[in-house]
Amino acid sequence: MKSAWPLFLAWKQLFPSQRKVSFFSLLAIIGVALGVNVMIVVVAFMQGFQQKFRTDIIDSQGHARAVPLHRQLDWRESVETIKGKSQVSKVTPYLQGHLLVQNRDYNAVPFSMGIEPTDGNGVLPINEFLKNGHIAIQGYDSKDLTPVPTTQTLEDDVVFITQQVANRLGVRPSTILQIYDLNKSENNSISKGDISVVRLDPFVKSGEWVIEFSNDQNFSLRNALGTIERHASLGSGPPDLGWGYPKFDIKEGDYPFASGDIYKFQVFRSSILEVYSPSMIENAKSDEMAPPREVRVGGIFEVPWQGFHADALFGTRRFMEDMRGEVDVCDGFFIKFKSEFFEDEGRLGQLCTKLEDDLDGDWSVMPWFVENAWFFDLLKFEEYLMVLIMIPIGLVAAFAIAIALMTTVLRKIREIGLLVAMGGSRFAVGTIFCFQGFIIGSMGALLGCALALLFIRYRDSLMNFIVTRIAGEEGQAGVTQFYDFYSLDVPYPWESEQSLSTFLTFILFAILVSTVAGLLPAWRAARMNPAEALRSE
Amino acid sequence: MSNNDRNIVLQAEGLCKSFSVVGEKLKVLEEIDLKLKKSSSLSIRGDSGCGKTTLLNLLARLEPADSGLLHWGAKIINAQDKPCSKEANWRAKYIGVVYQSYYLIPELTVLENVMMSVRLSKLSLTNYKERALQLLEEMGVGNKCQQIPTKLSGGERQRVAIARALVNNPVVILADEPTGNLDERTGGEVMDLLLNTCSKEGTSLILVTHNPNYARATEQSSFLKDGRLIYE
Numbered sequence: 001m002k003s004a005w006p007l008f009l010a011w012k013q014l015f016p017s018q019r020k021v022s023f024f025s026l027l028a029i030i031g032v033a034l035g036v037n038v039m040i041v042v043v044a045f046m047q048g049f050q051q052k053f054r055t056d057i058i059d060s061q062g063h064a065r066a067v068p069l070h071r072q073l074d075w076r077e078s079v080e081t082i083k084g085k086s087q088v089s090k091v092t093p094y095l096q097g098h099l100l101v102q103n104r105d106y107n108a109v110p111f112s113m114g115i116e117p118t119d120g121n122g123v124l125p126i127n128e129f130l131k132n133g134h135i136a137i138q139g140y141d142s143k144d145l146t147p148v149p150t151t152q153t154l155e156d157d158v159v160f161i162t163q164q165v166a167n168r169l170g171v172r173p174s175t176i177l178q179i180y181d182l183n184k185s186e187n188n189s190i191s192k193g194d195i196s197v198v199r200l201d202p203f204v205k206s207g208e209w210v211i212e213f214s215n216d217q218n219f220s221l222r223n224a225l226g227t228i229e230r231h232a233s234l235g236s237g238p239p240d241l242g243w244g245y246p247k248f249d250i251k252e253g254d255y256p257f258a259s260g261d262i263y264k265f266q267v268f269r270s271s272i273l274e275v276y277s278p279s280m281i282e283n284a285k286s287d288e289m290a291p292p293r294e295v296r297v298g299g300i301f302e303v304p305w306q307g308f309h310a311d312a313l314f315g316t317r318r319f320m321e322d323m324r325g326e327v328d329v330c331d332g333f334f335i336k337f338k339s340e341f342f343e344d345e346g347r348l349g350q351l352c353t354k355l356e357d358d359l360d361g362d363w364s365v366m367p368w369f370v371e372n373a374w375f376f377d378l379l380k381f382e383e384y385l386m387v388l389i390m391i392p393i394g395l396v397a398a399f400a401i402a403i404a405l406m407t408t409v410l411r412k413i414r415e416i417g418l419l420v421a422m423g424g425s426r427f428a429v430g431t432i433f434c435f436q437g438f439i440i441g442s443m444g445a446l447l448g449c450a451l452a453l454l455f456i457r458y459r460d461s462l463m464n465f466i467v468t469r470i471a472g473e474e475g476q477a478g479v480t481q482f483y484d485f486y487s488l489d490v491p492y493p494w495e496s497e498q499s500l501s502t503f504l505t506f507i508l509f510a511i512l513v514s515t516v517a518g519l520l521p522a523w524r525a526a527r528m529n530p531a532e533a534l535r536s537e
Numbered sequence: 538m539s540n541n542d543r544n545i546v547l548q549a550e551g552l553c554k555s556f557s558v559v560g561e562k563l564k565v566l567e568e569i570d571l572k573l574k575k576s577s578s579l580s581i582r583g584d585s586g587c588g589k590t591t592l593l594n595l596l597a598r599l600e601p602a603d604s605g606l607l608h609w610g611a612k613i614i615n616a617q618d619k620p621c622s623k624e625a626n627w628r629a630k631y632i633g634v635v636y637q638s639y640y641l642i643p644e645l646t647v648l649e650n651v652m653m654s655v656r657l658s659k660l661s662l663t664n665y666k667e668r669a670l671q672l673l674e675e676m677g678v679g680n681k682c683q684q685i686p687t688k689l690s691g692g693e694r695q696r697v698a699i700a701r702a703l704v705n706n707p708v709v710i711l712a713d714e715p716t717g718n719l720d721e722r723t724g725g726e727v728m729d730l731l732l733n734t735c736s737k738e739g740t741s742l743i744l745v746t747h748n749p750n751y752a753r754a755t756e757q758s759s760f761l762k763d764g765r766l767i768y769e
Contacts (some may be wrong), residue, residue: 007659009642012642013705015642016643017649018684018685026626033578335686414638415640417599418634419657420625420633421599422628422653422657423625423626423629423654423657423658426622426625428625527635528601529600531591531599535590
């Protein structure tokens with residue numbers, strides 16, 4: 001067996017026999033590792049943010065948006081054409097504009113969008129948005145049982161609004177609370193099962209409801225006024241009184257209900273908003289005064305994509321038509337493609353172009369990444385800027401390695417002379433120091449990758465630790481306000497090609513820079529006169 | 538080529554070397570002629586600074602001479618040429634070196650230090666490991682194979698250095714005051730080991746020394762004075 005002696009000697013000078021590791025090697029490797037770790041983590045998180053924004057944008061806009069290039073009277077035909085495409089998963093038309101919304105003396109002018117309640121949720125996950133905006137009322141003597149609203153409750157006289165609009169107007173959707181009798185020692189709801197509300201539509205009236213058990217199986221449901229009373233059993237479940245009334249559900253607990261068990265609920269009706277549209281102003285100019293349209297608040301929603309309007313309102317498409325004073329119009333379609341087509345942006349772009357051709361050039365079909373190109377360009381620029389800022393970190397590590405190796409060369413002058421005297425070529429002696437740089441770079445890069453993987457794995461705990469140490473428990477809210485750091489999807493290199501490419505790029509960068517750092521000491525060693533080196537003190 | 542010439546393993550013809558000292562040329566070696574036969578030994582004595590180490594460096598081609606010719610066996614080298622990497626490969630197999638300061642590599646164990654000669658000669662590590670162990674045994678440091686040089690005494694270090702010089706069966710050993718750092722008793726022991734092993738292995742030896750006793754132990758003795766080599 002023969003071995004490359006410069007590599008052997010390089011390794012031994014870094015990791016001497018009979019010693020685990022030299023102090024210099026350890027410091028150099030840790031230095032490179034920290035640099036690589038920082039670079040990978042920053043870029044990986046930047047990519048994580050990009051991925052999150054990508055998902056949020058697609059959720060709030062669909063994969064593509066079709067807008068008419070001129071007034072479309074036969075938009076329904078175009079919808080059918082798009083629906084007929086095998087690559088298209090779902091499509092929904094929309095109408096948009098600004099409306100003036102008023103509650104008593106408070107008003108707002110949200111960006112308003114009319115969608116089809118039936119298929120709108122298939123393209124834009126409005127039910128998810130409603131879940132994000134759902135806020136329960138906290139009470140010491142009550143429990144908020146209001147179910148999360150869904151698009152099923154979206155009717156022509158119902159709207160969903162953002163949290164900002166709701167706060168500005170001081171409104172909220174219908175709410176139901178279970179009221180506890182604090183004088184009672186036993187907490188019925190915990191020990192004897194769970195009573196929930198499965199439907200609370202925007203048209204329920206304010207009032208009190210009572211469920212009273214006559215024995216362990218039978219109970220009555222009545223309103224406090226006594227105008228409605230229904231008897232039922234646990235087997236059949238609480239009766240559905242229909243639209244405008246809360247629908248309860250009862251699940252048995254560990255202990256049976258008993259005669260005299262009473263559960264009280266307080267319902268608050270949803271707020272009613274007065275809505276004005278620009279068309280009403282036009283009518284007013286011609287002395288055609290029309291009363292404002294009254295709608296109920298069906299739910300509060302929150303779109304995760306910060307680029308979406310903070311002041312926004314969702315209604316039905318027909319509601320928007322009424323408000324605009326138009327009939328059977330649409331401003332465009334949101335389109336969602338089947339999963340195998342939207343992953344590849346190039347392919348999605350081609351599909352959109354093809355769709356434009358199929359629609360006879362009457363529509364412009366914009367994929368999400370074209371419509372939001374400015375934002376991703378900005379993020380990309382930020383990523384490049386980060387890399388640009390971090391490259392000096394790598395160079396500083398390289399300089400440190402170069403200086404340390406140069407010191408080694410000076411310390412080992414006589415050894416260098418001996419190696420040449422023993423038959424080593426000057427070039428081979430020089431490569432010892434290049435190999436040392438290479439080994440430090442490689443090991444540092446691998447350690448840096450391992451640290452980066454650990455950082456990605458335990459990012460939430462680390463972030464939590466750092467934020468609470470710096471800003472206390474309250475700091476968490478501050479962090480999540482700007483970036484939802486904790487839900488970031490930062491992929492491991494085996495999960496995504498982009499992540500793998502990031503890891504490999506920085507591994508190669510560290511190895512290259514460290515090896516180049518060894519060049520100067522190598523050159524110094526190679527040009528040394530061996531006879532003089534042996535004479536040196 | 539006569540049989541006599543074929544036996545010559547190292548020959549120098551008209552080697553000259555001078556150094557520039559404060560703008561003046563200082564002649565160190567003048568017209569040095571030297572012949573070393575196979576398995577023979579030659580000692581070179583001389584005052585400090587007379588050019589003994591320089592002569593060894595020229596013979597090992599660590600630096601170029603001003604003029605002259607060198608014969609490494611059948612290989613003829615113009616001594617004033619700058620040493621090249623091809624010669625380095627040749628030197629690794631042909632010449633072994635022993636220095637006063639041992640120059641053992643502190644990061645390597647004793648055995649690894651000895652095996653460095655094998656690595657530099659690009660020989661098989663597996664084949665030569667046995668020989669390295671045997672040589673270390675003969676040098677009396679067989680039980681220190683896995684120790685690092687800093688844990689050894691001066692005499693032990695020089696024994697390791699001798700084993701390192703001999704391990705790859707070089708034709709010539711150039712020893713530059715190998716006992717210079719050792720006390721008389723240890724120096725004597727080391728010198729006996731060097732001479733005996735060279736004789737046993739059939740390796741030629743050029744020994745630079747100040748000690749006339751060690752010089753007398755070699756087959757040929759010489760004295761370097763005023764840049765010229767005078768055979769005794």
